[in-house]
Amino acid sequence: MELKASLKEYTASEFQTLVDKIWAVDLPKQEHDRLINHFDRIAGHPKGADLLFYPDDRFEWNDAYLVVHHVQTWHQKQGVAAFKPEAIPPAPRPSVPTSPVARNxxxxxxxxxxxxxxxxAIQAAFDIYAQAIQQSQIVPLPIPAQESSISVLEQAQHAALMAVNRFEFHKMRIEFARASAQSNLSFARSEQAQWQSIAHQINETSDRYTASLVAINQRHRVLHDEAxxxxxxLQEQLIRARTLEGAGPAQAAHIVTASTDFLARRCDVLLENGSAPLFASQQVDLKNAIHSAVAEFTWRNNSGESAGGRERAAVLQFEFSSRADTQVYGVSVPLIELVPLEGRDWHTLAATRxxxxxPFRLYxxxxPAKPGTMFKxxxxxQTLSQVYLTSTPKSPVADRVRVRAARRGLQPHSFVLTVDDAGPLTIHWTAPGLQDASISPAVVEPRRLGFVYSSPLPILESITPEAEGPSFDDYIVVFPADSGIDPLYVMFRSRHEYPV
Incomplete structure (x- = not known):
């Protein structure tokens, strides 16, 4: 919407639209904050933006009309008009029923x-869902078109699910209203006919809702199974196409991006295309899981309580939300979480490669997911990506990690590292402002990772002889001396895991 320079340039209805837009919370955070700051600047009320989030307790929450009323009344007390006159008088607010019968x-x-x-809404969502299924059966040849076809179908699938969930939300609401109507009818001493009519109407609505819910769930299941x-x-065809064109995750060059914000203090997952995969709380959970596993391994190694064989602790699990994703990922951990930084010349080690x-590494x-516990x-x-931490001092696995220097990028406060392997993988670290600027404010990307979990107390488990041994692909990244950034440990997904 158009933002105006002062309050007097808004009509009351336009200002109410601004409040509704802020309360909708359907905007990117940057745009949402901009609207709140605009409200705070032009409202002219002593409480400013607090009117939006800390209203007077005498009034109902989330009524934009009352926010406008507060602003208008305050300006009138100052002897000035708050808003520009309406071109057309606003429609009168609907009257609120006062009698119990009328309210019910x-x-x-x-x-x-x-x-x-x-x-x-469900019928419209199902129609779009069915159309997406039909259109996806014609597989386009170019890889980007295949990825787009999968994404469109997944979005239609999600929209249908949300529509069904919203419909199911009415179930308890109807049950409460039905019980209330029956109770009111039983104890009513007057207006029996009106209470009887209300009970009849809610019973009819309940019966229609129950029948509709059965039909909706049946059609939803049919569409879901077909999709x-x-x-x-489609995923299998996309994997084959990428492999044939040399564009598979283990073949082609890939760029993963990350923020320099809290780089040496937080753990994070690195993905392609710059989206932030973990919430701040999930980053903290991952760091705590690693810290706990390291402490347990250290105690066992120092006390002689080690089981003797190889052991590991699961510190992170997740699922990629889209089947179109290349599923290329890495995990970054402040190196100090795994090894003391003192006593080594990290820049010399990086310069000499x-x-x-x-003592501790990730892979x-x-x-397999636990049956019956996770549903999207x-x-x-059925399956999850998992990151393990293992102790290497008394383990037969190789225990040497490559030390490499990150060079400065083309943008200010940015750094780049390209790893050694055959399929080039490059990490770009950029400042948060530069990352945000590269994403359109109108675009809100869905979360690319689901079922993210890090146990606060990871359990150490033995690696059985039948299990495939760890396949390490990790680096210690050393940043320029004048950057003030401590070394970072980075692990990448094993190339043996990518389907071909």
């Missing part, structure tokens, strides 16, 4: 209207 009747009618609107078969086939012993794996809509999650 309005509630029952509102429920019926909401159920009807939800049914229409899942198709998505599995040295390899050093590190990736694909593991109607689909049960």
């Amino acid at each position: 009747l309005a509630q029952v009618q509102a429920i019926a209207a909401d159920v009807s609107a939800s049914e229409q 899942e078969v198709l998505l599995k086939s 040295a390899e050093i012993e590190v 990736s794996a694909v593991v 809509g109607l689909r049960e999650v």
Whole structure:
């Protein structure tokens, strides 16, 4: 919406639209903050933006009309008009029913209207879902078109799921209204006919809702099963196409991006295309899991309580949300979490491309999910990506990690590292402001990782002889001396895990 220079340039209805827009919270954070700051600057009320989030307790929460009323009343007390006159007088606010019968009747009618609107929304979502299934059956040849086809179908699948969930939300609401109507009818001493009519209406709505819910769930299941078969086939075709064109995750060059913000203090997952994969709380959970596992390994190694064989601790698990994702990822950990920084000349080690012993290392794996515990809509999650931490001092695995120097990037406060392996993998670290500027403010990307979990107390488990041994692909990254950034440990997903 257009933002105006002063409050007097808004009509009351335009200003109310601004409040509604802020409360909708359907904007990127940067744009949402901009609207709040704009409100705070022009409102002219002593409470400023607090009117939006800390209203007077005498009034109902989330009523934009009352926010406008507060602003208008305050300006009137100062002897000035708050808003520009309306070109057309606003419609009068609907009167609120005052009698118990009228209030209950309005509630029952509102429920019926909401159920009807939800049914229409589901029908529209199902139509789009079915259309996406039909269009996805014609597999386009170019890889970007295949990726787009999968994404469109997944988005339609998610939209249908959300529409069904919103419809199911009405179930408890109807049950409460039905019980209330029956109770009111039983204890009413007057207006029996009106209470009887209300009970009859909510019973009709309940019966229609129950029948609709059965039909909706049946159609949802049919569409879901058809889409899942198709998505599995599309993913397999996409993997083959990438492999044939030399564009597979283990073949082509890939660029993963990360922020320099809190670089040496937080653990994070590194993905392509610059989206932040973990919330701050998940970063903290991952760091705590690593810290706990390192402490347990250290105690066992020092006390002689080690089991003798190879052991590992799962510190992170997740699932990629889209089947179109290349699923290239890495994990970065402040090196100080794994090894003391003192006593080594890290810049010399990086300049000579040295390899050093590190007592703890990370590696990736694909593991089966616990049956019956994880569902994404109607689909049960079968496998998860998992990151393990293992102790290397008394282990037969190789215990040397490559030390490499990150060079400065073209942008201010940015750094670049390209790893040694055949399929070039480059990490770009950029300042948060530069990362945000590279993403359109109008675009809100869905979370690329789901079912993210790091146990606060990871359990050490033995690596059985039948299990595939660790496949390490890790580096110690040393930043320029004048950057003030401590060395970083970075692990990449094993290339053996990528399907071909």
